[in-house]
Amino acid sequence: MSESHTFNIGLCGFGTVGQGVWKHLTSHRAELEARLGATLNLARASVRDLKKKRAVKVPARVLTDDPLSIANDPSIHIVCELMGGTTLARQVTLAALRRGAVVVSANKALICEHGPEIIAAAQKHGGHFFFEASVAGGIPIIKALREGLVANRFPRIYGILNGTCNYILTQMEDQDAPYAAVLAEAKRLGYAEADESLDVDGWDTAHKASVLAWLAHGVWVKTDQMIVEGISRITPADFKNAATLGFGIKLLAIISRDFAKNELSVRVHPTLLPEGNVVANVSGVFNAISVTGDVVGTTFYSGRGAGQDATASAVISDIADAASLLTHGKGGHLLGEVTTPNANGCRLAPPESIRSRYYLRLTVRDEPGVLARVASVMAKLKVSIASVIQSPADEPGAASLVLTTHESNERAMSATLKQLRALSAVLDDPLLLRIGDFE
Amino acid sequence: MSESHTFNIGLCGFGTVGQGVWKHLTSHRAELEARLGATLNLARASVRDLKKKRAVKVPARVLTDDPLSIANDPSIHIVCELMGGTTLARQVTLAALRRGAVVVSANKALICEHGPEIIAAAQKHGGHFFFEASVAGGIPIIKALREGLVANRFPRIYGILNGTCNYILTQMEDQDAPYAAVLAEAKRLGYAEADESLDVDGWDTAHKASVLAWLAHGVWVKTDQMIVEGISRITPADFKNAATLGFGIKLLAIISRDFAKNELSVRVHPTLLPEGNVVANVSGVFNAISVTGDVVGTTFYSGRGAGQDATASAVISDIADAASLLTHGKGGHLLGEVTTPNANGCRLAPPESIRSRYYLRLTVRDEPGVLARVASVMAKLKVSIASVIQSPADEPGAASLVLTTHESNERAMSATLKQLRALSAVLDDPLLLRIGDFE
Numbered sequence: 001m002s003e004s005h006t007f008n009i010g011l012c013g014f015g016t017v018g019q020g021v022w023k024h025l026t027s028h029r030a031e032l033e034a035r036l037g038a039t040l041n042l043a044r045a046s047v048r049d050l051k052k053k054r055a056v057k058v059p060a061r062v063l064t065d066d067p068l069s070i071a072n073d074p075s076i077h078i079v080c081e082l083m084g085g086t087t088l089a090r091q092v093t094l095a096a097l098r099r100g101a102v103v104v105s106a107n108k109a110l111i112c113e114h115g116p117e118i119i120a121a122a123q124k125h126g127g128h129f130f131f132e133a134s135v136a137g138g139i140p141i142i143k144a145l146r147e148g149l150v151a152n153r154f155p156r157i158y159g160i161l162n163g164t165c166n167y168i169l170t171q172m173e174d175q176d177a178p179y180a181a182v183l184a185e186a187k188r189l190g191y192a193e194a195d196e197s198l199d200v201d202g203w204d205t206a207h208k209a210s211v212l213a214w215l216a217h218g219v220w221v222k223t224d225q226m227i228v229e230g231i232s233r234i235t236p237a238d239f240k241n242a243a244t245l246g247f248g249i250k251l252l253a254i255i256s257r258d259f260a261k262n263e264l265s266v267r268v269h270p271t272l273l274p275e276g277n278v279v280a281n282v283s284g285v286f287n288a289i290s291v292t293g294d295v296v297g298t299t300f301y302s303g304r305g306a307g308q309d310a311t312a313s314a315v316i317s318d319i320a321d322a323a324s325l326l327t328h329g330k331g332g333h334l335l336g337e338v339t340t341p342n343a344n345g346c347r348l349a350p351p352e353s354i355r356s357r358y359y360l361r362l363t364v365r366d367e368p369g370v371l372a373r374v375a376s377v378m379a380k381l382k383v384s385i386a387s388v389i390q391s392p393a394d395e396p397g398a399a400s401l402v403l404t405t406h407e408s409n410e411r412a413m414s415a416t417l418k419q420l421r422a423l424s425a426v427l428d429d430p431l432l433l434r435i436g437d438f439e
Numbered sequence: 440m441s442e443s444h445t446f447n448i449g450l451c452g453f454g455t456v457g458q459g460v461w462k463h464l465t466s467h468r469a470e471l472e473a474r475l476g477a478t479l480n481l482a483r484a485s486v487r488d489l490k491k492k493r494a495v496k497v498p499a500r501v502l503t504d505d506p507l508s509i510a511n512d513p514s515i516h517i518v519c520e521l522m523g524g525t526t527l528a529r530q531v532t533l534a535a536l537r538r539g540a541v542v543v544s545a546n547k548a549l550i551c552e553h554g555p556e557i558i559a560a561a562q563k564h565g566g567h568f569f570f571e572a573s574v575a576g577g578i579p580i581i582k583a584l585r586e587g588l589v590a591n592r593f594p595r596i597y598g599i600l601n602g603t604c605n606y607i608l609t610q611m612e613d614q615d616a617p618y619a620a621v622l623a624e625a626k627r628l629g630y631a632e633a634d635e636s637l638d639v640d641g642w643d644t645a646h647k648a649s650v651l652a653w654l655a656h657g658v659w660v661k662t663d664q665m666i667v668e669g670i671s672r673i674t675p676a677d678f679k680n681a682a683t684l685g686f687g688i689k690l691l692a693i694i695s696r697d698f699a700k701n702e703l704s705v706r707v708h709p710t711l712l713p714e715g716n717v718v719a720n721v722s723g724v725f726n727a728i729s730v731t732g733d734v735v736g737t738t739f740y741s742g743r744g745a746g747q748d749a750t751a752s753a754v755i756s757d758i759a760d761a762a763s764l765l766t767h768g769k770g771g772h773l774l775g776e777v778t779t780p781n782a783n784g785c786r787l788a789p790p791e792s793i794r795s796r797y798y799l800r801l802t803v804r805d806e807p808g809v810l811a812r813v814a815s816v817m818a819k820l821k822v823s824i825a826s827v828i829q830s831p832a833d834e835p836g837a838a839s840l841v842l843t844t845h846e847s848n849e850r851a852m853s854a855t856l857k858q859l860r861a862l863s864a865v866l867d868d869p870l871l872l873r874i875g876d877f878e
Contacts, residue, residue: 138735140587148579151755296577296752299742316590
């Protein structure tokens with residue numbers, strides 16, 4: 001290259017991910033700079049507490065406790081927002097974009113909540129927004145959807161996007177251990193946050209599903225427009241029942257598009273997957289994504305979805321893309337803030353369009369005639385029963401009734417749940433899981 | 440976008456892949472053009488026989504039987520070389536690059552044989568060379584290695600890169616059928632070429648391994664610098680023996696780099712993989728690649744590795760990248776013809792550095808003392824035996840002797856084979872397979 005460029009990088013947030021970016025960018029600098037034909041200068045980093053000791057040492061002069069001062073610093077070309085949260089992070093992101101800088105973000109919650117505002121700010125002011133690290137950590141799934149599979153429309157994308165939930169589910173299955181015990185152990189090991197609800201109730205997965213749905217379909221779907229259900233009501237008995245039926249249980253994000261009807265559905269819930277399904281076989285903290293394109297067929301991706309190193313790998317790839325963009329001019333589909341046009345007229349699928357087979361676990365009074373009453377409710381709602389497993393429940397005088405259905409839909413199952421809850425013989429809130437008949 | 444660009448695309452070769460590109464580019468044109476902010480014009484296509492009927496109809500005026508006329512046509516911005524072969528394809532590729540055009544290639548044999556010349560021509564004349572379709576069909580593995588995982592060095596990359604071989608091996612295992620019968624059936628179904636040697640002897644996989652090794656390590660490794668062994672000597676009995684030992688058998692490309700010693704090894708051979716290994720569980724015509732990066736850890740990719748649609752998906756993604764490049768200026772690491780600097784001083788690993796456990800199948804005379812003689816040869820060469828399975832062989836008076844070793848190396852095993860061949864009790868050329876103890 002004839003010209004030489006130096007790009008100043010500011011890290012807003014210098015916790016686990018920020019320190020990982022600093023560490024690996026420093027150790028791989030020679031290769032990266034040679035590839036890019038540019039110099040990467042780690043210029044500034046913001047922390048909450050200037051006095052705290054950190055594993056990764058940086059010169060005191062680069063540190064600040066004011067991330068907005070980095071976002072607004074005209075000498076910083078690439079602003080990495082690695083703080084998390086949606087208030088200050090939003091201010092930092094918008095401030096940097098408004099002065100035409102590149103923002104690299106790992107913040108799926110921010111994108112899900114404020115994506116349209118962020119993209120509009122980038123487009124209006126000539127800034128650029130990169131977010132490979134926001135979904136599935138080190139797996140380059142954003143780039144795959146946006147660039148590698150650009151020839152495709154996507155009838156279905158689904159996968160495991162939260163390593164904490166997958167770790168908990170894997171442990172429950174392997175150790176035959178109840179949810180609460182495994183969660184407590186996961187907290188002790190640092191695999192789950194002190195406040196676990198963002199992970200286990202499915203919200204983190206929903207944020208990521210929103211990002212993928214936007215990339216694949218050009219539509220912003222908010223979490224309150226999705227079915228979002230977590231894993232906390234699953235029991236070891238559900239894993240046993242599922243195994244008897246030939247399934248495993250995974251918390252999935254599922255993004256389905258019916259191109260004939262032009263309907264999109266985005267949902268997050270525990271799903272029974274056939275034992276041979278490749279996603280069903282991804283264990284522990286790993287993430288996995290199955291992407292079906294109308295041209296390429298089904299492709300599959302897996303790897304570490306979180307953690308210092310995997311996330312740093314994704315942030316650094318965005319920094320490299322940013323450096324390339326800044327060297328060579330404004331980016332197009334590769335690097336810019338695209339929306340896809342096939343969103344035209346696309347609507348969210350109504351409940352009766354969301355179809356699957358279902359798994360239903362009821363705790364019922366252990367007396368004759370209960371199955372008949374349950375079956376009668378379902379028959380009236382035209383929900384057809386495929387299999388029944390009856391077994392003793394933990395409580396005396398109660399039985400566990402596990403039913404699977406033939407294909408039905410969310411509207412019918414919602415009505416079914418409502419009527420079953422009203423039966424005096426049904427003792428607990430029924431647990432409804434979907435069966436994923438995916439390739 | 441304020442400016443509007445039109446890019447003329449020429450397809451050199453209009454067989455299966457060329458027609459797939461035309462078909463899908465035509466049907467997805469609206470979305471692609473909106474994403475790219477550019478018009479994609481399928482301007483010309485070259486065929487061998489102008490009179491042949493084709494499934495995909497194109498206007499007669501776009502057809503030519505002279506691919507060089509497309510390569511040399513100054514109005515064609517993006518030349519797709521989809522002919523295969525290494526003679527005319529090389530001329531077409533070099534001609535287009537020398538006039539500064541973008542060449543999109545699916546031709547792994549050409550890249551493996553003439554890569555340095557092609558890259559040099561691109562660099563000298565300002566042309567650009569894209570080759571996503573050359574390895575693993577629709578799986579965006581080239582982009583993943585070059586861009587998505589740019590933060591990483593790669594201690595190990597391995598995978599299934601030839602769908603024909605994987606189909607044959609899967610059928611042999613599932614149907615307990617001999618190689619020759621499965622190959623004949625694969626030819627009948629169109630899964631194998633009339634001349635199968637490029638696939639089954641490992642050369643196609645070796646070409647792809649060369650491309651991946653260059654991307655990951657910046658070193659051109661020719662097939663005569665690799666261990667390349669095919670699948671034709673594997674028998675149904677080998678699958679049974681492997682299963683007894685807890686393994687499946689896959690034809691793998693394995694690219695290993697020892698960064699401490701600065702040694703690289705590239706090899707292609709049937710490999711025993713532990714049954715739980717995710718690559719071991721990829722069946723039929725699918726491809727699968729495991730990429731271990733020093734930052735991201737191990738990531739995994741699978742999908743269709745060949746065929747009209749999967750290959751077209753990859754070619755179209757390169758066309759999209761090319762359009763973006765041409766719209767926004769000369770590309771850097773994303774789109775250009777990079778070599779990586781960490782090749783400095785890297786040497787090919789000598790045989791004693793290539794270490795693994797081994798599986799050895801001998802057909803021996805069925806008489807006392809044979810195992811002792813075999814074991815004595817191996818002991819002298821310091822190859823330690825881990826397990827032995829003796830069973831009757833097909834021939835009368837013969838026995839099958841299957842040994843696995845503890846970790847050894849290529850030099851020791853090469854000497855072992857030589858000495859075993861010289862034993863009068865050893866009736867056939869021994870079959871040596873490597874065991875892949877990969878995560």
